[in-house]
Amino acid sequence: MEDTNRSWYFVERPAGEPDADCFELRAADVPEPAEGELLVRVEYLSVDPYMRGRMRDSESYAEPWDVGDVLSGGVVGEVIESKSDQYDAGDLVTGEGTWAEYSVLDAGDVAPVDPEIADPPAYLGVLGMPGRTAYFGLLDVGDPNPGDTVVVSGAAGAVGSVVGQIAKLNGCRVVGFAGSDEKIRWLTDDLGFDAAVNYKATDDYGAALEEVAPGGVDVYYDNVGGPITDAVFTKLNLDARVAVCGQIAHYNAESVPTGPRKLPQLIAPRATVQGFLVGDYATRFEEASEQLAAWVASGEIDHRETVVEGLENAPDAFLGLFSGDNVGKQVVRVAE
Numbered sequence: 001m002e003d004t005n006r007s008w009y010f011v012e013r014p015a016g017e018p019d020a021d022c023f024e025l026r027a028a029d030v031p032e033p034a035e036g037e038l039l040v041r042v043e044y045l046s047v048d049p050y051m052r053g054r055m056r057d058s059e060s061y062a063e064p065w066d067v068g069d070v071l072s073g074g075v076v077g078e079v080i081e082s083k084s085d086q087y088d089a090g091d092l093v094t095g096e097g098t099w100a101e102y103s104v105l106d107a108g109d110v111a112p113v114d115p116e117i118a119d120p121p122a123y124l125g126v127l128g129m130p131g132r133t134a135y136f137g138l139l140d141v142g143d144p145n146p147g148d149t150v151v152v153s154g155a156a157g158a159v160g161s162v163v164g165q166i167a168k169l170n171g172c173r174v175v176g177f178a179g180s181d182e183k184i185r186w187l188t189d190d191l192g193f194d195a196a197v198n199y200k201a202t203d204d205y206g207a208a209l210e211e212v213a214p215g216g217v218d219v220y221y222d223n224v225g226g227p228i229t230d231a232v233f234t235k236l237n238l239d240a241r242v243a244v245c246g247q248i249a250h251y252n253a254e255s256v257p258t259g260p261r262k263l264p265q266l267i268a269p270r271a272t273v274q275g276f277l278v279g280d281y282a283t284r285f286e287e288a289s290e291q292l293a294a295w296v297a298s299g300e301i302d303h304r305e306t307v308v309e310g311l312e313n314a315p316d317a318f319l320g321l322f323s324g325d326n327v328g329k330q331v332v333r334v335a336e
């Protein structure tokens, strides 16, 4: 084991789009686990859009980081030292850690990783928080019925790619919005989406949607907001459900963006628009994890991780979420 531990610190609050100045890599001693804790050698760490909210000095749904904090997030790694009887040195686990080479995790909050089911980075994506978000947001909030048309924005990302596949397993017609031809091919050729729109290749999202969803939209799973959502709101069917999962198109805005005002579009379809947080479903996480693991093991749900190599590139991996660098889940490989 190394003597020193490199970790990323949050050193500057961004105005608008974050950049490299927000982050600093520092070396310190490897931390000591206390009773009930595990020292974990981080193999993969997760970068997620919600972390942008943590960079603000104001309430978001996640607690803000203070300037000077070590950056935190989901990790997968090997237990090096255990001060808990739940796990032994050598076990592979996942939980909330830090952007670092070594991280101390609370043994009560970690879950085992089974590489027989999927490679470790999948535990930060389809078998982790994003997979559970897709599962509950679609099935509980979107409430899809067989034959429904389900539209997913951010469709080729960690959450969206799972949403579309669960919707297909529920007998729906599925349409995705994503930002490159490579992503569109993945959605339609590999994941079974019925159609997908490269929103970066058109200015007229309404016309594009009319072409791929001529019968209108019964469920809209919104990961992005902005003009894609404006277009979908004009095509909602009677009793449509809108699951508001994320609004990444707005996360770097300095004031509340005012676009076309679309609430009148909800009246005639009597549409229901509901925001939700995956944490609301904490008591049912086991149900989602078991079902997602079964779907992955049987091949009914496919998944992809975009792996950025090296802890030193973690900020770039995070910033890449806003330019759509990732196909599937964006993770950083810290160690083999």
Ligand SMILES: NC(=O)c1ccc[n+]([C@@H]2O[C@H](COP(=O)([O-])OP(=O)(O)OC[C@H]3O[C@@H](n4cnc5c(N)ncnc54)[C@H](OP(=O)(O)O)[C@@H]3O)[C@@H](O)[C@H]2O)c1
Pocket: 048, 049, 050, 129, 130, 133, 154, 155, 156, 157, 158, 159, 160, 177, 178, 179, 180, 183, 223, 224, 226, 244, 245, 246, 247, 248, 249, 250, 276, 277, 278, 279, 321, 322, 323, 324, 325, 326, 327, 328, 329, 330
């Ligand atoms: N409610 C909850 O509990 C919860 C939990 C997890 C995640 N979320 C939210 O769910 C959404 C997806 O999260 P994720 O982890 O799966 O991320 P992700 O989709 O894997 O990554 C973000 C993707 O957003 C797209 N994007 C970035 N800027 C955009 C813009 N201006 N307009 C349209 N698309 C844009 C990019 O893909 P393109 O190439 O397609 O642009 C990028 O790949 C995020 O908004 C996140 O905050 C919510």
